[in-house]
Amino acid sequence: MEFADEDVMLGQESEEENSELSDSELQEAFAKGLLKPGMNVVANKPRTPVNSVEGLKQCLADFRKSLPWVERLDLTNPPAEDVFSKVDGKVENLANGDVNADDDFQREMFFYRQAQASVLEALPLLNKMGIATKRPDDYFAEMAKSDQHMQKIRKKLLTKQMIMEKSEKARKLREQRKFGKKVQIEVIQKRQKEKKAMMNAVKKYQKGMTDKLDFLDGDQKTGKESAQGSKKAMNKKGPSSKRKYKDQKFGFGGKKSGKKWNTKESYNDVSSFRAKVAHGKEGKGGKKGKGGKNKRPGKSVRRKMKSRS
Structure with a gap:
C-alpha cells in the first residue's frame, strides 16, 4: 500500500511539472489582474452552413439507382387544377412562387391540390404494376395493442x-x-x-x-x-220479536237531539221549582235528619270556640 501511495504522489508531481503554469504562478497572475472570466473556457466556433446542391443531387441519384419506384413511391408534380375556379370562370393555377406563405388558406389548398395530383398520377402506375390499391372486404388488420x-x-x-x-x-x-x-x-x-x-x-x-x-x-x-237492505230483509222475513217489543215500548223513534234545550216558555216556567230541595234543606225523601239538627258544630265554629276559651 505504501508503494502505491508513493506512485500516486509521484504521478501528481509529474503532472504539475508538465503543466504550463503551476498554482503559485496562477495565483500571482490572478492577484495582478491578468486572469479574466472566459479566458480559460474553450469556445466552440460556429459552424458555417454548407448548401451543397450537387452533393444532395448525387445522394438522390444514388437512392434512385439502388431502390425501385415501388419501394420509394416518390413523385414530383405541380398541384392539380382547381375545378371550382374554372366553374366560376376564374382561371387560377398557382405555381410554387405564386403562393403566399402567410395566407394559411391558400397554403393549405396548395398542399391539398398537390397531394391530389400525386394520387391521380400514382394510382394508374400502381394498377399497371398489378398492385392492389383497395382494401378487400375480408381484410382483418392486426391490432396495435394486445388483447x-x-x-x-x-x-x-x-x-x-x-x-x-x-x-x-x-x-x-x-x-x-x-x-x-x-x-x-x-x-x-x-x-x-x-x-x-x-x-x-x-x-x-x-x-x-x-x-x-x-x-x-x-x-x-x-x-x-x-236501510234499503234492512227493509228488503224485513219484507222477506218480517221484524223480529225483539224489534216488535222495542217498537211497542219506545215507539218508532223520532227527533232525540235537542230535547233538553231551553225554550222561552221552559225558561219562564218556575212552577216546579222547590227552594228547600234546591238549597238542600231537606234530606233524602224530604225528611230531616235525626234530632233535626247536627249535634257537632262545624270546623270553623270549633276553632272559634277554642280561641275564645
Missing part, C-alpha cells in the same frame, strides 16, 4: 357505463320521490281542507245557523243503502 390491454379498456368502459346508468336511475328515483312527496302533500292538504270545512259545517249546524246536512251526503248514502 389484455383491450380487455382492460373494455372493463373500464363497462364500469363507466354502469356508473352512468346508476346515476341516471338515482336521478329518476329522486325525481319520482319529489313528485310522490308533492302528491302526498297535496292529498294531505286536501284532506285537511275537507276536514276543516266539515267541522265548520258541523259547528254551524250545532249553533242553529243552518239546518242543512249536505256535509253528510256520504254517510246518508251509506245509511240509505243499509
Whole structure:
C-alpha cells in the first residue's frame, strides 16, 4: 500500500511539472489582474452552413439507382387544377412562387391540390404494376395493442357505463320521490281542507245557523243503502220479536237531539221549582235528619270556640 501511495504522489508531481503554469504562478497572475472570466473556457466556433446542391443531387441519384419506384413511391408534380375556379370562370393555377406563405388558406389548398395530383398520377402506375390499391372486404388488420390491454379498456368502459346508468336511475328515483312527496302533500292538504270545512259545517249546524246536512251526503248514502237492505230483509222475513217489543215500548223513534234545550216558555216556567230541595234543606225523601239538627258544630265554629276559651 505504501508503494502505491508513493506512485500516486509521484504521478501528481509529474503532472504539475508538465503543466504550463503551476498554482503559485496562477495565483500571482490572478492577484495582478491578468486572469479574466472566459479566458480559460474553450469556445466552440460556429459552424458555417454548407448548401451543397450537387452533393444532395448525387445522394438522390444514388437512392434512385439502388431502390425501385415501388419501394420509394416518390413523385414530383405541380398541384392539380382547381375545378371550382374554372366553374366560376376564374382561371387560377398557382405555381410554387405564386403562393403566399402567410395566407394559411391558400397554403393549405396548395398542399391539398398537390397531394391530389400525386394520387391521380400514382394510382394508374400502381394498377399497371398489378398492385392492389383497395382494401378487400375480408381484410382483418392486426391490432396495435394486445388483447389484455383491450380487455382492460373494455372493463373500464363497462364500469363507466354502469356508473352512468346508476346515476341516471338515482336521478329518476329522486325525481319520482319529489313528485310522490308533492302528491302526498297535496292529498294531505286536501284532506285537511275537507276536514276543516266539515267541522265548520258541523259547528254551524250545532249553533242553529243552518239546518242543512249536505256535509253528510256520504254517510246518508251509506245509511240509505243499509236501510234499503234492512227493509228488503224485513219484507222477506218480517221484524223480529225483539224489534216488535222495542217498537211497542219506545215507539218508532223520532227527533232525540235537542230535547233538553231551553225554550222561552221552559225558561219562564218556575212552577216546579222547590227552594228547600234546591238549597238542600231537606234530606233524602224530604225528611230531616235525626234530632233535626247536627249535634257537632262545624270546623270553623270549633276553632272559634277554642280561641275564645
